Amino acid sequence: MPRTLILGSTSPYRRELLGRLRLPFEVVSPAVDETPRPGEAPADLARRLALAKAHAVAARQPDAVVIGSDQVADLGGEPLGKPGDHARATEQLRRMRGRSVVFQTAVAVVCHATGFEQLDLAPVRVAFRDLTDAEIEAYLRAEQPYDCAGSARSEGLGIALLDAIESDDPTALVGLPLIRTCRLLRAAGLLVP
Template sequence: MKKIVLGSTSPFRKEILNKLKIHFICDKPNIDETALPNESALQLVERLAIEKAQAVAKHHDNALVIGSDQVALCDEHILGKPHTKENAIKQLMSFSGKRVTFYTGLCVLDSDSGKSHSLVEPFHVYFKTLSKADVARYVDAEMPLNCAGSFKSEGLGICLFEKLAGDDPNSLVGLPLIKLIHLFEKHGFHVLQAIEQRE
């Protein structure tokens, strides 16, 4: 049976993949994540997911390697990390009453054959009408200064939302499990069978 390698050192992606109860290891992909000229957000995340899987696959034989990348957009602008409290408050206030869309690029690559399958999964976050006082309280409480969009959906960020819309809530944290299972199956790997074999 092929080993599973998560091409990421994100503790959040690791936690999500643990839900599948399969054995896997993590490896850090070292790639240049700069966008290409005229590259759309969707093209960017799919390309980076593929390149991350390819970079990690070089170090592992007989493996299915997962590559993933995510970008968030509001009003067609890619959201960056705020780095300061002032920027976080300003960024969150700009989302008031609006929709932010997360696009997660996902790739599963067979390290032996080089064959890969990839896709982009969208997920939408609708923000409440926000007050500056509440936003400031949120930023003080969670300090989301290294999070694109200035919020953590898995934490108190949920207080800022009107609703969420998408096929898989795991997508919001960066690893859409429903689509991952589909990509595994394209490579002949079945999660429930793998669990049974381990037992």
């Protein structure tokens, strides 16, 4: 009997991305504390949280195959998470303007019943334009990306903030690297078209 697939996330972006695979899945909130540890590197934070989210849900549903994912913007080694409000989003974008930022997107797949656990990281290098304060304000008023790492919603108006994107997994910037996710789901024994 095929195992239930669960996305351990409250992100509507990840839900939409996983839906592209046309696999039946459920969504369960992982309820994980996303506070960075002192001195924790952005990539390490993303990996730790992706795995924690998958395990938090798998602990409640051990027979399911669970996907956990997390994204952290890496500004010169400093983690930038979700801003939460307008003032913090403004500050993040001012700091990123004219700079290169690496969005570290981790994905984990876990099944407690089979002992399966794999984790992968999809870094995406993004070059931000040298944004004016007026451009930042107009973008934030239009998009309100307060639930996006680094305040950048690239699948919307945020694409206009950028000069370039470098990635081998194009959906990673939106929040779920589908190429890597498919690879992990196949390794877990799921049939992915």
